Amino acid sequence: MPAFPLLAVDIGNTSTVIGLADESLNLTHTWRVRTNRDVLPDDLALQLHGLFTLAGASAPRSAVLSSVAPPVGENYGLALRRHFMVEAFSVSATNLPDVNVELDQPDAVGADRLCNLFGAERYMSTHEYAVVVDFGTSTNFDVIGRGRRFLGGVLATGAQVSADALFSRAAKLPRITLQAPQTAIGRNTTHALQSGLVFGYAEMVDGLLRRIRAELPGPAVAIATGGFARTIEGICREIDHYDETLTLRGLVELWASR
Ligand SMILES: Nc1ncnc2c1ncn2[C@@H]1O[C@H](COP(=O)(O)OP(=O)(O)O)[C@@H](O)[C@H]1O
């Protein structure tokens, strides 16, 4: 039975990134939709059907899911079984035999972070270690060692969550767009906020990367991904690469290496 196209679904707390991969494991289509915990399996099937139809893509013959937003992953699994006759593989630390999760409680690690481990492998030819900085609802730093070792990391408040917390507690502050201002010294409220929220955030990331690198016994390559990565691109000095599809590609590579 042909297993392609493979459907890969990365369900985050804010967005769900969906892709179809061909037999060479290349992503032929990608979509980004809002994660909605209220939708039911039949809603998700309609959404998938609509996306495939709009793109003229064939229906999937296999599927792999990563979810950190229960019960959305379970609902995608049901939708795929009922409407596409596909039994999806769900990522967890307990069903990946080749991965060493060196944490106190390995099964508590987010599935997206395990995808990032696989997504980082192609950057590790010249480095013993990699750090994936995933700018999502939370900003997580996933520290990876060669040989599929998940060594730990950092979970920090996401940039948008930080901004929303400030706006909700300060009555006179406007809801600004998170983009870099021209200068660090802001001469109006908007620019001052953008300086704090974007440059301040970038300095936090650079500082944490320096601390992580200082704790590792060898050099580490740092790769940024996630919804907010593009805003920070070129501002963080400690980041070597930007890769928008790292998590989704990692999910596809994880599926292929089971
Ligand atoms: N197209 C975009 N351009 C800039 N920022 C974005 C974009 N999409 C999402 N973001 C920002 O990225 C963060 C969410 O990232 P996302 O990868 O969607 O999160 P999650 O992995 O938690 O679902 C939020 O701070 C949001 O404002």
Ligand SMILES: CC(C)(COP(=O)(O)O)[C@@H](O)C(=O)NCCC(=O)O
């Ligand atoms: C850290 C996360 C909240 C990131 O989720 P995201 O920001 O991508 O929606 C998620 O990976 C998670 O819930 N992890 C479980 C705890 C852990 O990884 O240690």
Ligand SMILES: [K+]
């Ligand atoms: K994240």
